[in-house]
Amino acid sequence: MNREEGGAPSRPVAPPASARFRTCLLGFISALTCLGCEAASPSLQLLGAQEAIAPADFAALVERISEEGGYFDTDNLISNESGYLNVVDALGRLGLEGGAYIGVGPDQNFSYIAELRPDLAFIVDVRRDNLLHHLLLKALIERASTRVEFLSALHGVRAPTEPAAWVGESIDGIVAYVDSAWAARSAGPEGTAYIAALEDSLTAEIRLLDVPLSPDDMDTIRRFHGSFVRSGPGLRFTSHGRPPRPYYPTYRQLLLETDADGDAASYLSSRDRYAVVRDLQLANRIIPVVGDLSGSHALPEMASVLEEMGLRLTAFYASNVEFYLWQARTFERWVDNLRAFSTAADAVVIRSYFPNFGRPHPSAIQGYYATQTLQPVSVLADGRFASYWEVVIRGVVPLR
Helix, strand or coil, rough: CCCCCCCCCCCCCCCCCCCCCEEEEEEEEEECCCCCCCCCCEEEEEECCCCCCCCCHHHHHHHHHHCCCCCCCEEECCCCCCCCHHHHHHHHHHHCCCCCEEECCCCHHHHHHCCCCCCEEEEEEHHHHHHHHHHHHHHHHHHHHCCCHHHHHCCCCCCCCCCHHHCCCCHHHHHHHHHHHHHHHHCCHHHHHHHHHHHHHHHHHHHCCCCCCHHHHHHHHHHHHHHHHHHHHHHCCCCCCCCCCCCCCCHHHHCCCCCCCCCCCCCCCCCHHHHHHHHHCCCCCEEEEECCCCCHHHHHHHHHHHHCCCCCCCEEEEEEEEHHHHHHHCCHHHHHHHCCCCCCEEEEEEEEEECCCCCCCCCCCCCCCCCCEEEHHCCCCCCCCCCCHHHHCCCCCCCC
């Protein structure tokens, strides 16, 4: 299902010639499962490789895999990892492509997905709020054929009258437009009516996904969109119960970041990268779920789903979640869950290391508080680590 931005041809999501590309995708019907209930045996329907997963099957996968939600002390609407793109060029050199991608957190996942071009992606997070946030992003991306339309709607401003003319525009130019439109937008009845109509449209699109959502869930989705509307590209990462850190980036900063070689590399940096993500969203093949990486249900169930679909794990973006798992003494359960996946031979874990003890990472790039790293899944699956420090330095892939 190859969609275009402004009429320009996009690259296919996963090339048919890829050795890892499946000739079919399995859609799940009646796969509903609840926490504490016996898993239902799903009926499987063969789908063409570029066909969409039906909304009911998308919802069934969300329900089948998800656990009961947990808590973390951030809103996590945007990343706090300003150097999140520093691994993108290294991912390209490794030649990783296709298969399944799994990641935690908000839309930095889309930049890794744009590079890896997986056949299927799961976004897993312990907070149910993250699932709701991704449903909002999904609706925004699906309705926007161009990057400028997506970013404008995200921040509650009108897109240019001829968005197709912006197809080849740099991300710097698009951000400059949204910044200007946000600063100049009307705060009167006209502007309020536009945002209200936009939110009503998004709400209707989200409900079409068949994911069971309560009135509170819908209020949360509107609140999340309201945060982007009120703050514009200046929205900053926020934590609760602790003071803001000087390294917390704004969304504008994240959008304008580059990879380790200084090249624009986010999913909004080009029409081709955006098209990879949008095609997957339109095909319902980016699936947000609720789960703990060290939990007993979500990841094991996800591994079963991928096995049933004949897909191997290519990359797992874990952010710095392992730091908290190590502290909670549940790190080994996470490694056990990872071992349950069938993985590509060159599969990697994408990790973010924060110098929690004042100890910089050997791969640290000047100007960034956190260090993004790549580690072969095979190294982590070995599982014999004496310390968290050993976890984050063993076998890491050079970024340059």
